[in-house]
Amino acid sequence: MLAELITIGDEILIGQIVDTNSAWMAQKLNLAGIKVKQITSVSDEKQHILNALKEAAGRVDIILITGGLGPTKDDITKRTLAEYFNVGLRTDNDALENVKNIFSKYKSPMLETNLRQAEVLENCTTLLNLNGTAPGMWIESGNKIYVSMPGVPFEMMYLMEELVIPRIKESFKLPSIVHHTILTAGVGESQLADRISIIEDSLPSHIGLAYLPKLGIVRLRLSGRGSDANTLRDEISVYASKIIELISEFVIIEADIPLEKAILDLMGSQGLTLSTAESCTGGYISHLLTQHAGSSKVFLGGAVSYSNNLKSIMLSVSEETLHEFGAVSEETVVEMANGAKTNFKSDYAISISGIAGPEGGTDDKPVGTVWVAIAGKRNTISRRFQFGNKRAQNIERSAINALVLLHKLLKEEQA
Amino acid sequence: MLAELITIGDEILIGQIVDTNSAWMAQKLNLAGIKVKQITSVSDEKQHILNALKEAAGRVDIILITGGLGPTKDDITKRTLAEYFNVGLRTDNDALENVKNIFSKYKSPMLETNLRQAEVLENCTTLLNLNGTAPGMWIESGNKIYVSMPGVPFEMMYLMEELVIPRIKESFKLPSIVHHTILTAGVGESQLADRISIIEDSLPSHIGLAYLPKLGIVRLRLSGRGSDANTLRDEISVYASKIIELISEFVIIEADIPLEKAILDLMGSQGLTLSTAESCTGGYISHLLTQHAGSSKVFLGGAVSYSNNLKSIMLSVSEETLHEFGAVSEETVVEMANGAKTNFKSDYAISISGIAGPEGGTDDKPVGTVWVAIAGKRNTISRRFQFGNKRAQNIERSAINALVLLHKLLKEEQA
Numbered sequence: 001m002l003a004e005l006i007t008i009g010d011e012i013l014i015g016q017i018v019d020t021n022s023a024w025m026a027q028k029l030n031l032a033g034i035k036v037k038q039i040t041s042v043s044d045e046k047q048h049i050l051n052a053l054k055e056a057a058g059r060v061d062i063i064l065i066t067g068g069l070g071p072t073k074d075d076i077t078k079r080t081l082a083e084y085f086n087v088g089l090r091t092d093n094d095a096l097e098n099v100k101n102i103f104s105k106y107k108s109p110m111l112e113t114n115l116r117q118a119e120v121l122e123n124c125t126t127l128l129n130l131n132g133t134a135p136g137m138w139i140e141s142g143n144k145i146y147v148s149m150p151g152v153p154f155e156m157m158y159l160m161e162e163l164v165i166p167r168i169k170e171s172f173k174l175p176s177i178v179h180h181t182i183l184t185a186g187v188g189e190s191q192l193a194d195r196i197s198i199i200e201d202s203l204p205s206h207i208g209l210a211y212l213p214k215l216g217i218v219r220l221r222l223s224g225r226g227s228d229a230n231t232l233r234d235e236i237s238v239y240a241s242k243i244i245e246l247i248s249e250f251v252i253i254e255a256d257i258p259l260e261k262a263i264l265d266l267m268g269s270q271g272l273t274l275s276t277a278e279s280c281t282g283g284y285i286s287h288l289l290t291q292h293a294g295s296s297k298v299f300l301g302g303a304v305s306y307s308n309n310l311k312s313i314m315l316s317v318s319e320e321t322l323h324e325f326g327a328v329s330e331e332t333v334v335e336m337a338n339g340a341k342t343n344f345k346s347d348y349a350i351s352i353s354g355i356a357g358p359e360g361g362t363d364d365k366p367v368g369t370v371w372v373a374i375a376g377k378r379n380t381i382s383r384r385f386q387f388g389n390k391r392a393q394n395i396e397r398s399a400i401n402a403l404v405l406l407h408k409l410l411k412e413e414q415a
Numbered sequence: 416m417l418a419e420l421i422t423i424g425d426e427i428l429i430g431q432i433v434d435t436n437s438a439w440m441a442q443k444l445n446l447a448g449i450k451v452k453q454i455t456s457v458s459d460e461k462q463h464i465l466n467a468l469k470e471a472a473g474r475v476d477i478i479l480i481t482g483g484l485g486p487t488k489d490d491i492t493k494r495t496l497a498e499y500f501n502v503g504l505r506t507d508n509d510a511l512e513n514v515k516n517i518f519s520k521y522k523s524p525m526l527e528t529n530l531r532q533a534e535v536l537e538n539c540t541t542l543l544n545l546n547g548t549a550p551g552m553w554i555e556s557g558n559k560i561y562v563s564m565p566g567v568p569f570e571m572m573y574l575m576e577e578l579v580i581p582r583i584k585e586s587f588k589l590p591s592i593v594h595h596t597i598l599t600a601g602v603g604e605s606q607l608a609d610r611i612s613i614i615e616d617s618l619p620s621h622i623g624l625a626y627l628p629k630l631g632i633v634r635l636r637l638s639g640r641g642s643d644a645n646t647l648r649d650e651i652s653v654y655a656s657k658i659i660e661l662i663s664e665f666v667i668i669e670a671d672i673p674l675e676k677a678i679l680d681l682m683g684s685q686g687l688t689l690s691t692a693e694s695c696t697g698g699y700i701s702h703l704l705t706q707h708a709g710s711s712k713v714f715l716g717g718a719v720s721y722s723n724n725l726k727s728i729m730l731s732v733s734e735e736t737l738h739e740f741g742a743v744s745e746e747t748v749v750e751m752a753n754g755a756k757t758n759f760k761s762d763y764a765i766s767i768s769g770i771a772g773p774e775g776g777t778d779d780k781p782v783g784t785v786w787v788a789i790a791g792k793r794n795t796i797s798r799r800f801q802f803g804n805k806r807a808q809n810i811e812r813s814a815i816n817a818l819v820l821l822h823k824l825l826k827e828e829q830a
Contacts, residue, residue: 013451015442016627018435022456027430036428037463039456041437048452055470179429190486190528200488211487212426213567221431256431276719282705283691283698286719290697293773293806301725304691304701306716310759314718314729344725358708386520390546391708393569 001174002037002060003029006052008067008077009151012041021066021153025160032165033174033225034062044068049080057144062168067151069134071113078119081148085141087122094128095120095135102133124148131158138167145171176229180236181256182220182244185404189213192220192247199242207236215393216400217259252407259403260288266410267298267348274406275346276302277315277336279327280354280370285399300346305336315339315351328353328365330373330382337375337382348410349375350402354385356394368394372402376409416587417452417475418444421467423482423492424566427456436481436571447580448592448640449477459483464495472559477583482566484549486528493534496563500556502537509543510535510550517548539563546573553582560586591644595651596671597635597659600819604628607635607662614657622651630808631815632674667822674818675703681825682713682763689821690759691717692730692751692766694742695785700765700814715761720751730754730766743768743780745788745797752790752797763825764790765817769800771809783809787817791824 005025011017019041026036037060042052049068056063068077082089096118103110117133120126127136127147132155139146147164149156168174184192189211193200200209206226212219222239226232244251253262267274276285276299283304289295303314308327311317316339317332325331336351354370361367368387373380385401387394420440426432434456441451452475457467464483471478483492497504511533518525532548535541542551542562547570554561562579564571583589599607604626608615615624621641627634637654641647659666668677682689691700691714698719704710718729723742726732731754732747740746751766769785776782783802788795800816802809 012438013441013454014445015438015440015451018433018438019454020433023427023430023433025430026428030429036430037458038467039428039434039454041454043452052453188523190526191524193487193528194526208489210425210489211485212431213485223429275725278698278701280705282710282714283693283701283717283719284705286693286698286721287702290695290699290719290721290771291807291810295697296721299697299721301719301721301729302698303718303729304698304705304716306701306705306711306714310690310716313758314716343728356705356708388546390569392706395706 001034001062001172003034003062003064004037004056004060005039006056006063006065007039007041007151008044008049008065010043013043021151021156024153024157025064025066028160028165030177030179032169033177034168035177044076046076046080046083049077050084053081053084053146057142060144062145062147064164065146065148066156069148069150071111071117071133077148078121081137081139081146082121085121085123085139089119090122091118092120092126092135095126098128098130098135099133127159127163129155129159131155136163138164175225175227176232178224178229178232178236179256180222180233180240180254182240182254183252183257183259183262184218184220184247184250185216185252185259185400185407187218187247187250189218192218192250195246196243199239199246203239207239215396216404219256221256252404258288259400259407260285261292263403263407263410264289264292264295264298266407268294270414272298272348272410273300273346274298275300275340275344275349277340277349277351278302278304279306279311279336279352280356281352281395281398281402282306284395285350285352285402288399288403300344302340302344311336314343316343326365328355328369328371330371330384333371333373334380334382337373337380341375347377348406350406351375352398352402354394354398356391356398357389358391370394370398370401372398372405374402374406374409376413378413379409381405381409416449416477416589418449418477418479419452419471419475420454421471421478421480422454422456422566423459423464423480424456425458425489428458436566436568439568439572440479440481440575443575443580446592446594447584448589449583459489459491461491461495461498464492465499468499468561472557475559477560477562479579480561480563481571484563484565486532486548492563493536496552496554496561497536500536500538500554504534505537506533507535507541507550510541513543513545513550514548542574542578544570544574546570551578553579590640591642591647593639593641593644593647593651594671595637595648595655595669597655597669598667598672598674598677599633599635599662599665600631600667600674600815600822602633602662602665604633607633607665610661611658614654614661618654622654630812631819634671636671667819673703674815674822675700676707678818678822678825679704679707679710679713681822683709685829687713687763687825688715688761689713690715690755690761690764692755692764693717693719694721694726694751694767695769695771696767696810696813696817697721699810700767700817703814703818715759717755717759726751729758731758741780743770743784743786745786745799748786748788749795749797752788752795756790762792763821765821766790767813767817769809769813771806771813772804773806785809785813785816787813787820789817789821789824791828793828794824796820796824
C-alpha cells in the first residue's frame with residue numbers, strides 16, 4: 001500500500017513556511033503500515049496540479065492532497081479536482097450546517113464565498129471538518145483513492161486522525177510496520193557501519209537498517225514489514241540486541257527520542273536534578289532541556305555566564321583562575337561546574353566554555369576550542385574539544401558533546 | 416528560470432525529520448530571482464530517483480538534489496546519478512585532500528568507504544565541500560543544470576551560498592532583483608495592509624510587496640525586477656520611505672535581519688549592555704542573542720531561573736513576593752528584571768515568567784499566561800500576555816514579544 005502526499009500552495013515553494021504537515025502525515029501513515037513513496041509540493045496552478053495528480057496516480061494507491069481549499073481566489077484545488085475527475089460540484093448539507101454554525105459561533109458576517117465552502121465534488125464522500133469551514137473529500141476513482149484536506153495543520157490533523165486513517169484501515173488489509181531505533185553518540189556512521197556490518201549483511205529482506213546522523217549523534221533504525229506486528233517486533237529486537245552488543249559503549253538508549261530527553265527521563269526516574277553553567281553555548285543547552293514538558297522535575301536552571309564577571313558572580317569562579325588560565329580552560333570549567341552544582345543545589349551540573357567564533361581565537365586556543373566539565377555526585381570530569389570555525393555548529397556540537405559526557409558520568413556513577 | 420528541489424532519503428518520507436532544507440533553499444533561490452516550481456521528496460530507491468530526475472527535467476531548468484551522499488549502503492544518489500547520465504565515477508583530488516584533512520583534524524580512523532566519498536561523476540564540476548566529506552556536484556546536461564548536494568543542512572547551506580547561487584548567477588543572465596525589507600512588530604498583517612494600501616496600490620508592475628508574517632513579527636518585502644540594480648534600488652527606497660511614514664510606530668528596522676540582531680546592533684552602537692532572567696523561555700532568548708557573532712559586546716549573560724529557589728538565589732526575588740503573588744506574576748517579573756540588572760550590572764534586563772504548558776495551568780493563570788518585564792536605564796515596564804497551549808510556540812512567542820518590548824523601551828529612553 002503506497003501513498004503520495006501532495007501539498008498545494010505557493011507559500012511552501014517560496015520558502016515562507018516549512019512543510020511540517022507532510023512529516024506529521026508521513027509519521028501517522030507509516031505507523032498505520034502505509035508507505036509514503038513521494039511527497040510533492042506544487043504551486044497554485046491548475047495545469048501543474050493536474051499533472052501532479054496524474055503522475056501520483058501512476059505511482060501509488062492513495063493520494064493525500066492538502067491545501068488550496070480556502071475561500072480566496074488563489075485557492076483552486078476544488079475546481080481543479082472537479083476537472084481532473086470530470087465531475088461537477090454539489091452543496092453538502094452537513095458541511096453547510098457546519099459553516100453556518102462556525103460563523104454564528106464567531107459572530108462573523110457570512111459572505112457568498114463562505115457558503116461556497118460547503119460545496120464538494122459530486123463523486124466524493126464528504127469528510128466533515130468540525131475544526132474549520134472547508135470539508136475534506138474522499139474520492140475513489142480508477143482503483144485509486146484520493147483524499148483532499150485543508151492545509152491548516154489542526155484541521156488536517158483532525159481529519160486524518162478522526163476520519164482518514166480509520167477509513168484507510170477499514171478499506172485495506174495493511175501489513176504491519178515496526179521501527180526500532182538505537183540512539184548512539186560519540187562515533188561516526190562509517191565506523192558504526194564497519195562494526196556492525198556482519199549483522200547488517202545478515203538482515204532478511206523484510207528488515208532494513210538506516211543510519212541517521214546528526215552532529216555527533218547517529219540514530220540506527222531497523223524497520224521491518226510483515227503480517228504480524230508482534231512476531232516482527234520480536235524478530236527485530238533480536239537484531240537490535242546483536243547490534244547493541246557490538247557497539248554497546250556508544251549506545252545511549254533504544255528509543256527514538258532526542259538525547260536530552262533520554263537524559264531527562266533517566267535522571268527523572270532516579271530523582272536526580274541538573275543545573276547548567278553555559279558560556280559559549282549561551283543558553284542553548286537550557287533551551288534544549290526546557291523544550292520538553294516536565295523538564296522542571298529535573299532541570300533547576302542555570303547560569304548563562306557570558307562575561308567573566310558573571311562567571312564569578314553566579315558560579316563563584318575565582319578571579320585568580322580566570323586570570324591565570326583564562327575563561328576557556330579546564331580549571332575554569334571545573335570551577336564553573338562545581339559552582340553551579342553547589343550554588344544551585346543540584347545533583348549534577350554541566351559547564352561549558354569555549355570560543356564559538358568566528359572571531360576570538362588565539363594560537364593557543366583557536367576558534368572551536370571548547371572545554372566541558374560535568375560535576376557529578378562523586379566526581380567532576382572534564383574534556384577539551386576542538387571543533388571547526390562555524391559558530392552555529394560549534395554551539396550545537398558543544399551542547400551535544402556535553403550531554404553525551406553527562407550521560408557517560410551518569411552511567412558510571414550508577415554502576 | 417524555473418527550479419525543482421529533489422530531496423532524497425527515507426527519513427523525510429517516514430516523517431522522522433521535517434524537510435527544513437527545502438524552505439531554506441527556496442528562499443535563497445527566490446531572492447536570486449529563480450522560481451521554485453516543485454519540491455519533490457523521494458525514497459532511497461534507484462528507479463524512483465531516476466523517474467523523479469526525468470520528470471523534473473521535463474518541468475524546469477535547474478534541478479537541485481540533496482541527500483543520499485553519505486558513505487553507507489543506503490546512500491545511492493551518486494551511483495544513481497551516474498546511471499542517469501550514463502557516466503562513470505572519478506576520484507577528485509581536491510575532494511580527496513579534503514576528506515583526509517577532515518579525518519586528520521578529528522583524528523578519526525579513515526576507512527575505505529570514507530575515501531570513496533571523494534569520488535564524483537565524470538561529467539561534473541566538483542563543488543568542494545569544506546564543511547564535510549561529501550563533495551557537491553554541478554552537472555550540465557541536455558540544456559539542464561543538475562546540482563547534487565549533501566542533505567546535512569550546514570553542508571548544503573555552505574555549498575548553496577558559496578558556490579551554487581554565485582554559479583547560477585554567473586551562468587544565466589538573470590534580471591537584477593532588488594529586495595528591501597522592513598521589519599515590523601506588534602501589528603497584524605491585515606492592519607498593516609489597511610494602513611499602507613494607498614502605497615501598495617500605486618506600485619508599478621515591476622515592484623511587488625509581500626507580507627511575511629511569523630509569530631508577532633511581520634516583514635514587509637518590496638521586490639523589484641529590472642535591468643539596472645542601482646536605479647531599481649533608488650526607486651524601491653522611495654516606496655519604502657513612503658510606507659515607513661505610514662507605519663512608523665511599528666517599524667523595528669529597515670533590513671532583513673532577525674529582531675534580536677537589530678537590537679544587538681542598536682545597543683552595541685550606543686555602548687549599552689543587556690542581561691536576561693528567563694523562567695518559562697528556559698534560555699531561548701539567551702540562545703537567540705548568542706547565535707550572533709559579537710553578541711558578547713552587548714549581552715553579558717543571564718539566569719535561567721527555572722526553579723523558584725534559583726529566582727531567589729540568582730535574581731534576589733524575595734520569597735514573600737513568590738509566596739504572595741506566585742512565580743508567574745507582575746511582581747515577580749519586575750523583581751527578576753531589576754534583580755538581573757543590578758546583580759549582573761547591565762544597563763537593561765529582560766525577564767520572563769509564564770506557564771509554557773501543556774500542563775501547569777490554573778483557572779486564574781491558564782497555560783499560555785506569560786509575564787514579561789524590561790528594566791531600563793530609567794524605567795521598568797511589564798506586560799501580561801495570554802498565548803495558546805502549544806509549548807514550543809509559547810516559548811517562541813514569549814521571546815519575540817519580550818524582545819519587542821525591549822526595543823520599545825530602548826526607543827523611549829533614547830527619545
